[in-house]
Amino acid sequence: MVTKIRKSQRIHARIVVMDSDKEAVHQLMRLLGKEGYKVEAIEQINKMLEKIKNEQIDVLILAVEAWDNRGYELIPTIKKMNRFLPIIVTSADDSIETATRVREQGIFFYAIKPLDIKEIKLALKNALSKKFVSSGEALFIQKEEIQKAFDDEILDLADASKILKLSKPTVSKLVRNGELPASRIGNKWYLIRNQLLEWLRVTAAGNQRNYGTLILETMDEGVAVVDRRLKIVSCNSAYLQALDVPRDQIIGEYCYRVSHRSVVPCDESSCPVRQAFRTKRPVKFMHINYDSEGNEHYCDVIALPMKEKDGKVAHVVEIIRDNTETYNLNRHLNWIRSFFAHECRKTLGPIVMNISALVDENLSASISIERRDKMLLSSLCSLKFLHDMIRNYIISCKYETEKLQCNKKSVYVYKNIFPQIIEEFHPILSKKGMDIETEIKGERPIWCDPDFIKIAFSNLINNAVKYGTAKTKIVCWLKMTDDEFEFNILNEGVGIPHDKLYDIFNRFTRFGKLAISGTGLGLHVVKLIVEMHNGTLKAQSGYLIDNKPITYDEFYANENLYKMKDKNLRKFARFILKIPSGEDTQKMEV
Known part of the structure; x- marks a missing residue:
């Protein structure tokens, strides 16, 4: 039940509003003034804290937008000064995250802008009803509450x-x-x-802890001391520097919130700190931590128990070693080892056998000319396959280490690059009975790195051949304008699963159910090259209906086409590469 507040009591109530939106403050003061409330607007934080300290505020209306949109960060400080002060928080942000973050701090009422004045009036009545004596008109704060709050002054x-x-x-x-x-x-x-x-x-209490702090500071690695509640009680400067946070935000905080940026503690079986407390022995685990940008870091977490005279462990020293670079290096080395153990042996074996047979006079004499051509063709295809895989892996690694340089110059793609690529793929195309149909529009040069563009085209064509249906055509369009160059390649084949259209360019992404050799790096390298040229790359897939490509979205949106879903429809894959032509090329004569 809400106690009725008389008009004279409203006049005595000390209401303070803090909001960076002056228009909203003026409107709120005007509306509450009509109800008989005396409202004061404050912009300076120091002045507001001084009033709270001197018990000169009965209800505080605080906007999230105050103090550079960090008004809610003042709530813990205000609560420590006077935990009985009713705080009404207003916000223009209607998100659940903001509402949850603010409500968890023990506020009296939370209102979304534009404010409903009826809600605000009701909230004020409820807040003030706890402050007034039912039989009197004077506003007071109980002395016992003041004494309890004094310790948090x-x-x-x-x-x-x-x-x-x-x-x-x-x-x-x-x-x-x-x-x-x-x-x-x-x-x-x-x-x-x-x-x-x-x-x-x-x-x-003594210098013992000071000596411990000095010891921690001599260590180059980030070190923290954790108690049995899993809270950090001390750390060195290297720890603060690694996390890029001030000391006051770490001391007293849970270690998993700071080190792992997690809201929940680790499982006891994988938590080195807990294990060190339990076993009283040093423990080491590898954890995946995340930085403020969400990047993964592979870290060795070492927990060293600190034993007291009676043998009990009151604290544990936690050392975190970021081994992400070493982990990635080992991952690459393992990949290379697996690659050479499997793909190279699988590819080089038949090549050596074919060439050995062809150079042996006795064996070659018994092999027909047609068979020799097939053996030579197979060897050439396998060598190109091996060459492309190694090249793609080297480019990917150089890009990660920022050692990849793009040397751009003016190039006529349709004359200087594309014909060479078609010639290189002649053996592979012949082996699968495929052909490339080319359509060229425009004869403008583009500003690019010719070696990288050649690799990008090669990877796209190789992907079309690898996943394309034998004895079909690969269609390529080259379109050049003053502003943009576009390369469009389409092939009939297995297509691209609808759920992989957006991650097909990720590193090591492959069609796992297909027994086709590869590293999953070809399309990833194409994306890297396009990004280096400030261009775009898009994948499409769907069905070929009357030899017309219909994307998945178009197919499912059309009722007449969707009725054909149970039929054995041919699939296609299409990649659209676009890069700017470059200002320098626009000045050149064709």
């Missing part, structure tokens, strides 16, 4: 220097170095009284 540097009996510059230096627990709000530092007293108690 927030101090500035001057107050802290008096308690520590140190000069203000000395306290300021300790705060800036992260040696004192403090929070920065605006341009000022603030400390919580009970945290400051705890720091003083620990410091005065």
Whole structure:
């Protein structure tokens, strides 16, 4: 039941609004003023905290958009100063994430902009009903609550220097170095009284921990000390530098939130810290951690128990070694080993046998000319296959290590590059009975790296031959304008699964159910080359109906076509490559 608030009580209520949207503040003050409320707008954080400290606010209306859209970050500080102050939070962000993040901090009411004045009035009544005495008109805060909240009083540097009996510059230096627990709000530092007293108690307890800190600082690796609650109690500068966070955001936080950026702890069976507490022995595990950008890091996590005199383990030293570079190197080495053990042996074996037979006078005399041609053709195809796989892998590795250079110049693709590629594929095309049909529009040069463009075309044609149906045509379009060059290649064959159209260009992506040799790097390398030329690459697939390519989306959207889904329809795959022609080429004469 809501206690009715009289008009005179509304006038006595001290309501403060903090919002960067001045128009919204003015409108809220005007509407609440009509209801008899006396509302004050505050823009400066220091002034608001001073009023809270001096108990001069009864209800705070705080906008998420205040303080550079970080108004909600002030709530923990306000709660520590006066945990009984009702806080009404307003926000223009209607997302569930923002609402959850704000509500978890124990606010009184959460309202979405544009504000419903009826909701705000009801929230104010509910908030003020807890502040008023039912028989009186004066507003008061209970003395017992003030005494309980006093332990969490927030101090500035001057107050802290008096308690520590140190000069203000000395306290300021300790705060800036992260040696004192403090929070920065605006341009000022603030400390919580009970945290400051705890720091003083620990410091005065002896120099043992100070020596431990000095030892940690001598280590080049990031090191943290974790207690049985899995909370970090100490760390060295290398640990802070590796995570790029200030000390006050780490001390007292759960280790898995900091080191692994996870909201849940590791399973006990895979948590080295827990295992070290349980076994009282050093433990080492490999974990996959994620940085602020979501990138994977393969880290060795080493937990060393710190035993006390009675043999009990109160703390564990956690050392995290980022071995991502070593892990990737080993992965590449394992791939190369597997590649040469399987693909090279599989490819080189028949080549050696064919060539050995062809150069042996006795054997070659018994082999027909037609058979010799087939053996030679098979060997040439296998050698090209092997060459392309090694080349694609080298390009992929160089791109990852940023050692790939693009040397652009003006090139006539249709004259200087494309005919050479067609000639190189003649043996493979002949082996599968396939042919390439070419259509060229425009005779403009393009600004590109000819070697890389040749590799891109080669990989696309090789993909079309590899996954294409024997004795069919591969259709290529080359279109050149003043602004753009387009290469379009289409083949009939197995097509591309609908769910792989968007990840077909990822590294090592292959059609797992097809017994076709390959590394899954060809299309990935094409994408890298296109990106180096600031271009685009797109994959399409679907069905050939009356020799017309119909994409999956077009097929499923058309009811008449969809009725044919149970028929044995031919599939196609198409790749569309586009790169800018380049300003330099537009000035050249054709």
